[in-house]
Amino acid sequence: xxxxxxxxxxxxxxxxxxxxxxxxxxxxxxxxxxxxxxxxxxxxxxxxxxxxxxxxxxxxxxxxxxxxxxxxxxxxxxxxxxxxxxxxxxxxxxxxxxxxxxxxxxxxxxxxxxxxxxxxxxxxxxxxxxxxxxxxxxxxxxxxxxxxxxxxxxxxxxxxxxxxxxxxxxxxxxxxxxxxxxxxxxxxxxxxxxxxxxxxxxxxxxxxxxxxxxxxxxxxxxxxxxxxxxxxxxxxxxxxxxxxxxxxxxxxxxxxxxxxxxxxxxxxxxxxxxxxxxxxxxxxxxxxxxxxxxxxxxxxxxxxxxxxxxxxxxxxxxxxxxxxxxxxxxxxxxxxxxxxxxxxxxxxxxxxxxxxxxxxxxxxxxxxxxxxxxxxxxxxxxxxxxxxxxxxxxxxxxxx
Numbered sequence: 495x496x497x498x499x500x501x502x503x504x505x506x507x508x509x510x511x512x513x514x515x516x517x518x519x520x521x522x523x524x525x526x527x528x529x530x531x532x533x534x535x536x537x538x539x540x541x542x543x544x545x546x547x548x549x550x551x552x553x554x555x556x557x558x559x560x561x562x563x564x565x566x567x568x569x570x571x572x573x574x575x576x577x578x579x580x581x582x583x584x585x586x587x588x589x590x591x592x593x594x595x596x597x598x599x600x601x602x603x604x605x606x607x608x609x610x611x612x613x614x615x616x617x618x619x620x621x622x623x624x625x626x627x628x629x630x631x632x633x634x635x636x637x638x639x640x641x642x643x644x645x646x647x648x649x650x651x652x653x654x655x656x657x658x659x660x661x662x663x664x665x666x667x668x669x670x671x672x673x674x675x676x677x678x679x680x681x682x683x684x685x686x687x688x689x690x691x692x693x694x695x696x697x698x699x700x701x702x703x704x705x706x707x708x709x710x711x712x713x714x715x716x717x718x719x720x721x722x723x724x725x726x727x728x729x730x731x732x733x734x735x736x737x738x739x740x741x742x743x744x745x746x747x748x749x750x751x752x753x754x755x756x757x758x759x760x761x762x763x764x765x766x767x768x769x770x771x772x773x774x775x776x777x778x779x780x781x782x783x784x785x786x787x788x789x790x791x792x793x794x795x796x797x798x799x800x801x802x803x804x805x806x807x808x809x810x811x812x813x814x815x816x817x818x819x820x821x822x823x824x825x826x827x828x829x830x831x832x833x834x835x836x837x838x839x840x841x842x843x844x845x846x847x848x849x850x851x852x853x854x855x856x857x858x859x860x861x862x863x864x865x866x867x868x869x870x871x872x873x874x875x876x877x878x879x880x881x882x883x884x885x886x887x888x889x890x891x892x893x894x
Contacts, residue, residue, distance in 0.1 A: 640801065660768075772790065777839045
């Protein structure tokens with residue numbers, strides 16, 4: 495039976511998270527008190543700063559919350575969110591329970607898992623925000639499940655991501671839309687594909703994608719990794735052993751990042767690259783860094799997708815201000831600007847059918863060169879504990 499994509503996602507949500515509670519409505523009186531307390535606060539937002547587009551978007555947010563709510567938003571620029579986790583952990587150990595250095599954080603995955611389990615997060619707060627009612631929790635189940643870990647209101651959905659490939663349509667007549675087709679493509683085009691070296695995020699995600707496609711049973715990967723995971727990971731290593739000789743530099747070296755691969759694609763050194771933002775190619779075309787012949791695609795059987803989130807450390811000084819900023823960042827205005835490829839191109843977490851007509855119109859951008867023409871099902875992220883296991887064994891086998 496060939497079910498529509500929306501129906502398959504609903505089934506996936508029910509299968510993965512039957513325990514999810516019903517969403518709670520925000521309390522208007524409580525929210526008014528939070529808004530009053532937030533006015534005049536400075537919110538230190540700790541967030542990755544590796545993209546000029548993201549940084550510019552956050553500057554826009556800062557201007558909006560200053561005008562609308564009297565809040566000063568300071569972007570504390572991080573190279574890696576793990577820096578924040580270590581800092582908040584150290585502050586807790588030092589007894590700093592109410593005067594933390596961070597008020598907001600952009601996190602997900604293993605960083606969220608660590609902070610939640612170590613009691614480093616404030617909450618639950620996310621489902622009490624007024625704009626939570628607009629979040630697509632049914633069609634996008636990862637808005638309440640982060641790398642197979644229940645969110646439980648300790649972080650608020652901010653944007654969507656899904657593993658995507660792209661390349662120049664002039665060189666790629668038939669995009670490879672499965673792991674088997676990708677291997678065949680690599681055989682016909684040796685040296686024209688690669689992936690970033692783990693523990694780079696995109697490289698590790700590629701490994702997880704290969705694992706989910708190669709494994710006969712995916713269920714074990716949605717539970718914590720066992721002490722001995724050799725049997726479960728064997729299909730991954732068999733596949734990589736076959737693929738690596740076909741890669742750029744015969745798989746003996748790997749690009750440092752997907753940004754490096756993007757430039758290699760632009761230079762013609764690679765024919766295919768990869769991203770976790772389905773709109774990345776469209777962004778690059780719009781910025782005239784890639785030709786408009788570049789196309790994007792996802793594996794037909796599904797590619798890994800997740801949600802990235804906003805959270806509040808347990809010892810934040812401006813908890814009220816952080817909640818007001820997060821609520822604004824979930825608003826149709828902020829979400830539509832973030833989804834616009836002219837500004838960022840980060841897919842929205844909102845359910846467009848929940849929006850008023852005027853708000854829904856904010857998202858009407860029309861087709862653009864480089865966007866994914868036919869979306870694939872989302873494969874939920876494996877449990878966060880698998881990341882360390884996969885990266886450690888990859889380094890032992892293939893690291894230089």
